[in-house]
């Protein structure tokens with residue numbers, strides 16, 4: 455498709471969607487906006503966007519597709535602001551937020567003006583944030599839920615699917631209410647449990663520091679998602695409040711039940727508790743998405759010459775800074791290589807950025 459796409463929020467999801475759109479529509483012009491200047495710079499450096507604008511009002515003027523990929527509280531606010539902005543009559547506005555009811559409700563202002571708003575939620579991601587973690591294939595084979603309002607004809611939904619076909623996702627149309635219940639069960643509530651488990655371990659680690667050192671295997675698996683963006687998850691809980699309150703009540707009952715089984719040493723029922731969970735879990739379709747280990751990444755804009763890599767690794771070695779991983783991101787033809795160096799911790803990442811800034815002419819981005 456030809457046309458202009460405006461992405462608001464150049465993080466993991468906005469960046470990945472931009473890359474997927476470009477893969478399917480080579481001549482598209484993608485413009486981006488973000489409140490974080492680092493993410494704009496990085497998105498330009500990685501060729502995710504062609505251009506950036508200084509305000510949303512400027513970006514929407516010529517856009518054929520407007521895609522919001524910001525935390526859901528921001529999505530709601532921006533959707534309300536869009537209703538007072540100058541937009542093309544046939545523009546499609548969509549979002550990628552993890553909750554839908556409040557955003558679709560806010561979009562009624564836009565729809566009353568005759569503007570098409572179709573809520574969207576690509577059901578894949580990771581605990582990483584920012585444009586640096588964006589990948590064009592992030593949504594391949596994942597479900598992509600669409601929540602159009604009842605008024606929409608299939609024409610606009612098909613146009614949106616055409617824009618997004620590079621995601622290679624499986625589109626499903628559901629109501630905003632059904633969306634919020636489904637994602638509450640399979641995504642939002644599990645995130646609360648993961649964070650709760652980590653907080654419990656934190657409390658106990660004050661009694662015995664071995665708790666944190668021994669936490670491995672199953673604990674790491676079940677709590678990976680507790681490393682996700684707190685801002686994003688705060689907003690999700692506040693925007694899916696009613697569903698989550700019901701799920702918490704059910705969970706408290708479930709815990710009371712298993713507590714009783716343990717207190718009564720009811721070995722048969724305890725066995726059944728785990729056996730039933732295993733059968734259902736083993737029958738679930740397997741998705742290999744999102745299992746990305748946490749790294750502290752530094753992006754370095756380097757010229758494509760043999761000496762530059764050695765210069766940087768040599769400098770870091772001289773400063774005693776250990777590298778856990780190093781790779782060059784292949785960008786589009788006219789852009790030089792972007793070196794991504796991973797460190798064990800934030801302190802090493804900051805030291806490396808400072809050393810590269812002091813001793814070389816290469817630009818670094820912490821994102």
Ligand SMILES: NC(=O)C1=CN([C@@H]2O[C@H](COP(=O)(O)OP(=O)(O)OC[C@H]3O[C@@H](n4cnc5c(N)ncnc54)[C@H](O)[C@@H]3O)[C@@H](O)[C@H]2O)C=CC1
Nearest residue numbers: 463465466467488489490523524525551552579580583584
């Ligand atoms: N992280 C994940 O795995 C998934 C996230 N989502 C949803 O996608 C949306 C974006 O999440 P991520 O890309 O993961 O977060 P992210 O933190 O990687 O990116 C969000 C970006 O939005 C920018 N931003 C925040 N407020 C803004 C504003 N008012 N105007 C312009 N830019 C603003 C931030 O600076 C950041 O660059 C959220 O609504 C989230 O619920 C959906 C599917 C998966």
Ligand SMILES: O=C(O)C(=O)Cc1ccc(O)cc1
Nearest residue numbers: 552577578579580581679744
């Ligand atoms: O990293 C993971 O496993 C996730 O759970 C990613 C994720 C986060 C939020 C969403 O709305 C959808 C997917």
